[in-house]
């Protein structure tokens with residue numbers, strides 16, 4: 001397993017829920033985190049308690065904001081080792097009741113924001129010949145669920161982005177993967193599935209733990225159908 005202490009990371013959606021748990025877990029591993037979300041107060045409180053976390057208030061659909069934060073992170077840390085696209089939202093209900101505007105906003109945040117953050121980060125990782133991108137997708141990105149068409153489409157899009165950029169970035173030594181949790185005990189699931197018993201839900205710390213495991217896994221521990229370039233070797237098909 002790799003040591004990730006001293007690495008630097010941009011993490012979106014760090015103000016609450018799964019993202020906050022990931023930020024705290026990364027800080028415990030001594031990873032230097034730039035934490036993105038819109039809620040400045042929540043980010044401020046997170047950073048006040050954890051000096052290794054830097055607040056970067058921004059909406060991830062703000063292309064200029066995402067570029068600026070990425071550039072500033074690279075200047076602050078001399079590079080960017082890890083990007084975690086966790087920020088997300090949902091609009092839920094039967095197709096007839098979810099407006100097209102809400103559909104587009106869900107796509108814009110979940111798929112568009114992931115796209116913009118990867119677009120800003122990838123050149124730095126490619127130049128370094130190393131890096132990890134982990135997108136927090138969902139089981140809803142793999143299967144269809146009633147009353148989740150907009151959210152489901154956006155998470156399927158996140159899977160498409162993950163698979164495409166994984167293939168595109170692998171020859172440069174950059175690993176792009178997704179985590180697809182089921183119901184996790186956060187504000188979002190209470191909105192999406194008020195019918196679920198909270199006692200049956202995954203805990204945010206468990207998702208954070210899975211992510212840390214993925215980051216620590218050695219390069220040879222990752223197998224895929226994609227051509228993976230091990231450092232110093234030719235691409236393997």
Ligand SMILES: NC(=O)c1ccc[n+]([C@@H]2O[C@H](COP(=O)([O-])OP(=O)(O)OC[C@H]3O[C@@H](n4cnc5c(N)ncnc54)[C@H](OP(=O)(O)O)[C@@H]3O)[C@@H](O)[C@H]2O)c1
Nearest residue numbers: 013015017018037038039059060087088138183184186188
């Ligand atoms: N909870 C589940 O059951 C579950 C299951 C599978 C996958 N997921 C995924 O896990 C991720 C985190 O969800 P969660 O359950 O922790 O939800 P949450 O508690 O509602 O947190 C969502 C986070 O995303 C941020 N965010 C939302 N829109 C944003 C925007 N436009 N720009 C920047 N940040 C934005 C929020 O911060 P601000 O409001 O401060 O901007 C917040 O930090 C999402 O991608 C979600 O789809 C959740």
